[in-house]
Amino acid sequence: MAIAKMSKVMLIAPTDKQNDLLDAIQELQSLEVTSLEQAKELFTENSIALQEVDTEKMNALQQKFEGIHAAITFVEKNQKQPSLIQKLKTPREQFALSELQKEVQKWDTDALVEHVESIRNTLRKKDDELKELREKEALLRKWSALDFYPKDIFKHPYTKTKMGTIPQTTDNRYLESLKESQWIVVQEVYHTREEVGVFATYSRKHQQEAKEELAKVNFSVTWYPFDHSPKEELQLNLERQKQLKEAKNSLVQEMQQQEDLVRKLKLYCEYAFNEWQKEIAKEQLYSGEHLFCLHGYLCDDVVEQAKQQIEDYGIASQVTVVELEIDPEEYEETPTVLKNHSLIKPFEMMIEMYGLPKYGEVDPTPFTAPFYLVFFGMMSADIGYGLVLWLATFIGLKLFVLDKGMKRNLMFFHLLSYPTVVWGIIFGSFFGVDMPFQPLSLSKDLTTIMILSIVFGIIQIIVGLFIGAYSNWKKKDYANAYTTHIGWLAIIFGLILYLVGSMILNIPILATIGSYVAIIAAVLIIIVSMLTSSNKFAGLASGLYNLYGISGYVGDVVSYTRLMALAVSGGSIAAAFNMLVTFLPPVARVTVGILLLIALHGLNIFLTFLGAYVHGLRLQFVEFFGKFYEGGGKPLKPFKTYEKYIETKQKSNQ
Numbered sequence: 216m217a218i219a220k221m222s223k224v225m226l227i228a229p230t231d232k233q234n235d236l237l238d239a240i241q242e243l244q245s246l247e248v249t250s251l252e253q254a255k256e257l258f259t260e261n262s263i264a265l266q267e268v269d270t271e272k273m274n275a276l277q278q279k280f281e282g283i284h285a286a287i288t289f290v291e292k293n294q295k296q297p298s299l300i301q302k303l304k305t306p307r308e309q310f311a312l313s314e315l316q317k318e319v320q321k322w323d324t325d326a327l328v329e330h331v332e333s334i335r336n337t338l339r340k341k342d343d344e345l346k347e348l349r350e351k352e353a354l355l356r357k358w359s360a361l362d363f364y365p366k367d368i369f370k371h372p373y374t375k376t377k378m379g380t381i382p383q384t385t386d387n388r389y390l391e392s393l394k395e396s397q398w399i400v401v402q403e404v405y406h407t408r409e410e411v412g413v414f415a416t417y418s419r420k421h422q423q424e425a426k427e428e429l430a431k432v433n434f435s436v437t438w439y440p441f442d443h444s445p446k447e448e449l450q451l452n453l454e455r456q457k458q459l460k461e462a463k464n465s466l467v468q469e470m471q472q473q474e475d476l477v478r479k480l481k482l483y484c485e486y487a488f489n490e491w492q493k494e495i496a497k498e499q500l501y502s503g504e505h506l507f508c509l510h511g512y513l514c515d516d517v518v519e520q521a522k523q524q525i526e527d528y529g530i531a532s533q534v535t536v537v538e539l540e541i542d543p544e545e546y547e548e549t550p551t552v553l554k555n556h557s558l559i560k561p562f563e564m565m566i567e568m569y570g571l572p573k574y575g576e577v578d579p580t581p582f583t584a585p586f587y588l589v590f591f592g593m594m595s596a597d598i599g600y601g602l603v604l605w606l607a608t609f610i611g612l613k614l615f616v617l618d619k620g621m622k623r624n625l626m627f628f629h630l631l632s633y634p635t636v637v638w639g640i641i642f643g644s645f646f647g648v649d650m651p652f653q654p655l656s657l658s659k660d661l662t663t664i665m666i667l668s669i670v671f672g673i674i675q676i677i678v679g680l681f682i683g684a685y686s687n688w689k690k691k692d693y694a695n696a697y698t699t700h701i702g703w704l705a706i707i708f709g710l711i712l713y714l715v716g717s718m719i720l721n722i723p724i725l726a727t728i729g730s731y732v733a734i735i736a737a738v739l740i741i742i743v744s745m746l747t748s749s750n751k752f753a754g755l756a757s758g759l760y761n762l763y764g765i766s767g768y769v770g771d772v773v774s775y776t777r778l779m780a781l782a783v784s785g786g787s788i789a790a791a792f793n794m795l796v797t798f799l800p801p802v803a804r805v806t807v808g809i810l811l812l813i814a815l816h817g818l819n820i821f822l823t824f825l826g827a828y829v830h831g832l833r834l835q836f837v838e839f840f841g842k843f844y845e846g847g848g849k850p851l852k853p854f855k856t857y858e859k860y861i862e863t864k865q866k867s868n869q
Contacts, residue, residue, distance in 0.1 A: 218578045219554040220515040223545075225251060225537040230507050232530050233500070237493045237854075239528040240509070242312045242865055244855035245517045247550055248499045251510035269494065276491035283484040286331040290477050293338075293467050303615035309862045310482075312489065319486045327479055334466055341459050348456050354437075355452055357405045357412055358445035365439050368414075375419050377429070379436040380410040389432040398425045412437070481860035488857035496854050512550050512851065524865060541574075549574035551848035559584050561627035569836055570846030577686055579844055586675050586839065587831050592634025593668070594781035594827035596657075597789065599646035600820050601635030604628060642782065646816055647789025657786045664779045672775025673707070675839050676768070680704045683843030694747040698761055700843070702740040703768070709733030737762055771838045777830050785823040792816060 224246075228236050240246050297305070310318065358365075358378075368376050381389045383406070390411050393401040398421045405412040415434065417425035441448040470476065501508045513521060518538065525531050541549055551571045553563045555578070562584040572578055595601070608629035611617070617625065639645065643653030655664060680700045687696035712729025716722045741758030748754030792815040796808040840846075856863040 217554065218572060218574060218576070219552040221512050221541060221549055221552065221574065222515045222518050223512055223539040223541050224510070224518065224521070225539060226509040227506060227535040227537070228509075228530065228533055230502055230505055232533055233497075233502065233507050234493070235528050235530050236509065236525070236534060237496060238312050239524045239530070240521070241489060241493065241854055241856060242863060243517075243521055243524045244863065245853050246511045246513040246521060247852050248496050248509060248511045248854045250499045251501070251508070273491070273494040276487065276494055280484065280487040280491050282332070283328055283480060283487055286328050286335075287477065287480045287484060289335050290331060290470065290480060294471050294477065303617070306616045307860065307862050309864045311864050312856070315482065315486055315489075315861070319483055322479060324479075324483045327476075327483065331476070331480070334470060338463055338466060341463050345456060345459050348452055348459070352449065352452050352456070355441075355445050355449040357407070359449050360404055361445045364444050373419060374416050375422055375425075376414055376416045377434070377436055378414055378439060379434050380412050381432050381434050383408060383410050392432050393428070396425075396428045399428055485857045485859070485861055492854065492856075511854070513853075514552055514554075527865070543575065546573060546575045548849070550851035552851050553578055553580060555580050558630065561623050561630060562587065564623060564627060565832065565835060567850075568832075569840060569844075571848035571850055572844070572846060573848040576845070576848070577682055577843070579682070579840065582678060582682060583835050583839065586671075587835060588631065588634045589671065590778055590831045590834055591631050591827045592638040593778050594830060595635045595785060595823045596638035596642045596782050597644045597646065597786065597823075598636055598639035598650075599816075600823060601632050601639050603820060604635060604824065605632035608632060638782075642786065644786050644789070647786060647793050657783050661779065661783065664782065665776055668775045668778035669772055671778065672772050672838065673711075675834075676771060676842060677704065677707060679839050679842030680707075686843060694743055697743050698740050698758070702736050702743070703764075705736030706733045707768075709736060774838055775834065777834075781823075781826050781830060785819065785826070788819050789816065792819065
């Protein structure tokens, strides 16, 4: 249970075997490809010209991948998709890279994408036309009362007619003003909340006066671009919309009948992504006319597997594998891989959220997991709530086909269900109902529960200080190991002895020993700080400031009282919900009351688990990690396949 030991390897092979080797490494999915200056020097010293990466090919593959991905999104949007439950219960197909290539080559992949793109463009054009028709429909519906062609009356030799709108007002003053005009004859066609559609007719002799009148009422001319009357044009418009909708439905139905279309596209997407990534990986290679060199990191226990993979591809005799030592100076650049027991592994997600440890440092996962289990269980303590979480996660793990990330997350919460039940038994709570047995009561034993919370906090802080001391000692930073960790461990143990001797066991000698231990440890922190500093006054100030950190430790310890607070709040809310239902009439309790309980407890379960999850993380990240953990490690980024739609298997498993 620690950080996996890493190996650094250099693979040298003939240039014509470059794709084979990349396929083998990609299928392995465990090796991070990096550049190596020694390889560059090896090539240049032997006057070997390095080949340039084909960026055009790389960009073309990227565009192809993005195009396929867009095609998949479009088809899935327009095809009936299986339900989420069906998706989760359907296992993904498994392919080795060679199998995937053979499968994709069974059909014309480019033609397939072009076919989908053609349908998408056609539908887009029809949608644009429909949008335009609907905009015209809105205009035509307003003027649909007209059964004549408006432009016919615009050409009268003695009068001039304008088609347009005026704003609608509460008192209709604009319309009334036009009706009272001596120059204009107005005909109202339609009336809405925003505007009034009218025909305004006036003599050409008095058009100046008429224009002034129209300007006063904010008359706006409506352009009529059609060749028929509004009534006729509306019918034509609706008929054209119907035709377009039928054409769209026909295209979509045709696409829906192609049941394997999405599958083909997804397989092609996987293949295209893999090819694109191979071209990206070539940027890290040093390739000459006859030889190329690949360098990377992988876990030590995967080296033999990598060699076997190369052998399975039939190129072992042509590939030279050179294992290189990782110097401590290279630890900063070496990727970190956490390696823990299956029961501890789900808790690695917490470490990843905070930041991986640097290579060569301590993996906090095995120390974090037990504390988080205890804390989460204590904060959410309820037998019923724990059983709900256990059942939900158990069903998810057993019935559904999940990817590695989802399975790990579900296993994480499944493990948390056990301490929730255990603490529910300790507190004697079942969906907020007090059980006959209550080793600790959330209503009567608050002081005991608070003390227990503080004790848990002190234990975790001590563990954190021990880990920090070990890490600094390992780095041979002895002074910092004492002033930051060992000294404070001595102070804490001294204070514990003092409190136990004076307040619990009433043994004065024990209290005296504890006080002396704490005082001596504190003085030594100041002395060590002075001895290791070039400026003694600065060292004294540093030591005194270090001792001022006692206030931080007090705050950290107090912070653990949230364990009690959340346990009490969750239990109190659950009990309040139960009491609320008792106020209902007897008949309502077994009808509405049951539904109400399910809803209220469902809400409380969500809030309780959310609070326990967040506050549990805070205790780990702030109070615990703050004592020893730095983070800043680099995750391993292996050269791998896409694996969004399929699972990749190794050639040896074919």
